Amino acid sequence: MNTDNSKKIYEKAKKSIPGGVNSPVRAFQSVDKEYPIFIKRGSGSKLYDEDENEYVDMIGSWGPMILGHNYPKVLEAVKRELEKGTSFGLPTKKEVELAELVKSCFPSIEKLRLTTSGTEAAMASVRVARAFTGKNKIIKFEGCYHGHSDSLLVKAGSGLLTFEHQDSNGITEGVVKDTITLPFGDFEKLKETLESEKDIACVIIEPIPANMGLIETEMEYLEKVREIIRKENIVLIFDEVISGFRVSLGGVQKIFGIIPDLTILGKIIGGGYPVGGFGGKKEIMDLISPVGNVYHAGTLSGNPISVAAGIETISILKENPEIYENINKKTENLVNKINELIKKYNVPATVNYFGSLFTIFFAKEKVKTLEDAMNTDSEFYSIYFDTMLENGIIVPPSKYEAHFVSYVHSDEDMEKILTGMEKTFEKIAKKSGTIPKHI
Incomplete structure (x- = not known):
């Protein structure tokens, strides 16, 4: 496969x-x-690089391309x-329409504030939680x-883990002191911390973590939390x-029936266009300016292009609930066949999945924690x-990310993915000397 153009662009990009x-x-x-x-x-379901190579896309812009590219x-x-x-820097009717659509899908959201990204939405949600509780x-x-x-x-996943860091430089000691980090899934540790610390404003959690690789969450744990x-x-x-909108119209909270106080959406x-949002209980959200005194602003918050794309995407998902059944079934079938190949080639691998991501x-054993994920084989x-x-398949360029299946992935795409998987497992089996005699 020729990727000379990508190489040339990269050399220029580094400058x-x-x-x-x-x-x-x-x-x-x-x-x-x-x-x-x-x-x-x-x-x-395809991406094309600067050398016109075609790839089946299993990244999906990290999740939002549930309908594929350019639906x-x-x-x-x-x-x-x-x-x-x-861009107008002024409100538009479609911002209201999108907010109403999101509210209709997420029972926990009584009011929604749009942002330009998920990062901004998370930052603002923590700020308003502090204001609501008066804690730090x-x-x-x-x-x-x-x-x-x-x-x-502080001790975050995703790109930090990819480069073997759990923290970023440039964060002050005061910020670190105000952030308590606990092991995911350890309820007793959470309970102990809440009993000893009385200045906790909020607990923020991915109900299904997907930034240390996908971790399969037990509903009972979230209920106790x-x-x-x-x-x-x-x-x-x-x-x-x-x-959110990936595993169901109402996210994980709808599937498990667990209602948070605030929800962050991306x-x-x-x-798939640049936008984010956070929403929740009216009494919390009404602390945000101009109603309250928690400041949040952004010229591109509720950008008309992103909002229009969002209204159309969510409307399609809402009017065609069979889309979720389709992609979830495709993912389940794919995972089952991957597991068959793992067994066939006797490779140390395991698959976690939920809905349409995996x-x-x-690793030989099921991955349940961050430590488990960090100990998986990077060379493999x-x-x-x-x-x-x-x-011809592009998968996440990090072992700490999830793969995403879209509505437009075809049977042919699935077969191509499985062919690539089989070739991978054969290489790993030969390298590790564990290739079964019947292969």
Whole structure:
């Protein structure tokens, strides 16, 4: 596969962009690649690079491309809106329509504030939680990623883990002291902390963590978290940037029937265009300016292009509930066949999945914690990434990310993915000397 154009662009990029990329995971360094591929365009389930190589896309812009790239109805809505203007710095009718649509899908959201990104939404939700409770400290969980604001980067997942860091430089000691980080899934540790610390404003959690690789959450754990936080008069924030509208119209909270006080949503509410949002109880949200004195603002918050794409995307999902059944079934079938290949080639691998997202970990035992994820085989994951790329499939360039299945992935796409998987497992089996005699 020729990727010379990507290589040339990368060499030029390094001279004007730190590391040649605008988000660290894109550099492909954690999968031992000399340079990343540069994407030229996307269509349906496919991506095309600057050398016109075609790839089945299993990244989906990290989740929001549930309908694939440039879904015709969404693209038409965006084109119509473009002709009217791209940014006004003033309110538009469609912002109200999108807010009403989101509210109709998430029972926990009584009011919604739009932002330009999930990072901004997470940052603002913590701020308003502090104002509501009059307390300062927050609790988050190891390996859960909530964007790159200071207080939420302490022991975060996603790109930090990819580069073997759990914290970022540039965060003050005071911020670190106000952020308490606990192991995900350890309810007793949470209980002990709440009993000893009386200045906790909020607990923020990914109900299904997908930034240390996908971790399969037990409903009972989240129910216990919800109950104890309610008793302590602390704000519970669900970060559903990845899971919201991806696993169901109402996210994880709808599936499990667990209602948080605040919910963070990401670019899927804009059909993959730049947008985010946070919402929840009226008494909390009404603390935000101009009603209250918690300041939040943004010229591009509720940008008309993103909002138009979001209205169309969510409307399609709402009017066609069979989409979720389709993608969930495709994912389940794919995971079952991957597990058959794992058994066939006797490779140390396991798959976690929920709805239409999954992570393949190169480990013998089920991955349940951040420590488990960090101990998985990075060399085998690099072989996996490289083999899939050679066979025309682009998977996450980090072992700590999830794969995403879209509505437009075809049976042919699924077969191609499985072919790449089989070639990967054969290489790993040969390398580790465990290839079964019957192969």
